[in-house]
Amino acid sequence: MPRNTETIDLREEADRIDSELDEIAEKVARLNDEADEDDEDDANAELVGEIEESFEKVDQLERELVGVHWALDEWGDNRCGAEKDDGGTCQNPADSCPHHDSVGGTVELTIGGLTTGEFADVQDRTNTARNEKVGWGSDPSVEAAGSIFQAAKGLVDADFLSDDPEFFEKQQLVSNSAPQFKEWLSARVDDLTTPNVDTGNFSERLERAQAKLES
Structure with missing residues (x-):
């Protein structure tokens, strides 16, 4: 069984992503105003960097929102x-x-973070897929297949799955879903797989190290 699980209501998830996009829009609007008012090149470069990071996040969230709405249309x-x-x-x-x-x-579905054994199983399946492609090149790419295995392994249960579904059923479902839904599912599995541990902010570490050198 997965290490930890979360049951997600996709209607609520769509609302959450939509709200996050609104928050980013407000942040970008504020940063744009600050950039227009600030004449310092260094400060402007920092603001532009923040704006670019925000737009990268927007691209990801918009794809995920499309995936969630697709799932609602497909299974709701x-x-x-x-x-x-x-x-x-x-x-x-x-x-x-x-x-x-x-x-x-x-639509409700339950997602789980992967254990070490489950992660190893995903890698084994990915390696098997690579071996089946021998002759396709010196190093055939199976990254896409690996991401499908990972998403399927993290899908514990859902309204649209049979009772106690086998891995193959979940793999086929992910394979036949919209790419944006697979991207959303993979991101949520990654979130649950990553332990919630605060390791500190590297930028702050770097600032402290630079301060020591300058002192």
């Missing part, structure tokens, strides 16, 4: 889903419900 139902006064669930189409302001059904 279009029922309103709002709770009715009698305690039931509204079954009207989400996009034309006359009674509720609804965005439709959602």
Whole structure:
């Protein structure tokens, strides 16, 4: 079993990514104003660097948002889903419900961080894929296949999977999904695989080292 898991509601995940994009837009707008007001070349270069980093993050988040929306369209139902006064669930189409302001059904999936053994299994499968490509070149690339294995290994359970799914089922699902969904899934698996440990900020370490040299 994965080391730690998280169950994600894709509708909530889409909202989270959307909010993060709004925050970055506000940050870039502020940085643009600061860059316009600052005449110092060094300060301007630093601000431009921050802006460029922000846009790189935007590119990633926009791809992931596309992937999440694709999954909702692919596997989510279009029922309103709002709770009715009698305690039931509204079954009207989400996009034309006359009674509720609804965005439709959602999809839940459980993702897990990889253990050392699971990571080794991904590497073994990737090496097998490389061996099967012998004759394709001196060093055939199987990076894309490896990323599919990693995402599939981190997919623990989902509404759209069978009960207790085998690895092959998850691999096929990831292989047949939109690339943007695979990118989102891989990023979330990476997040859960990486231990939440504070190792310090290297920029601060560098500043301290430079201060020692100058003192």
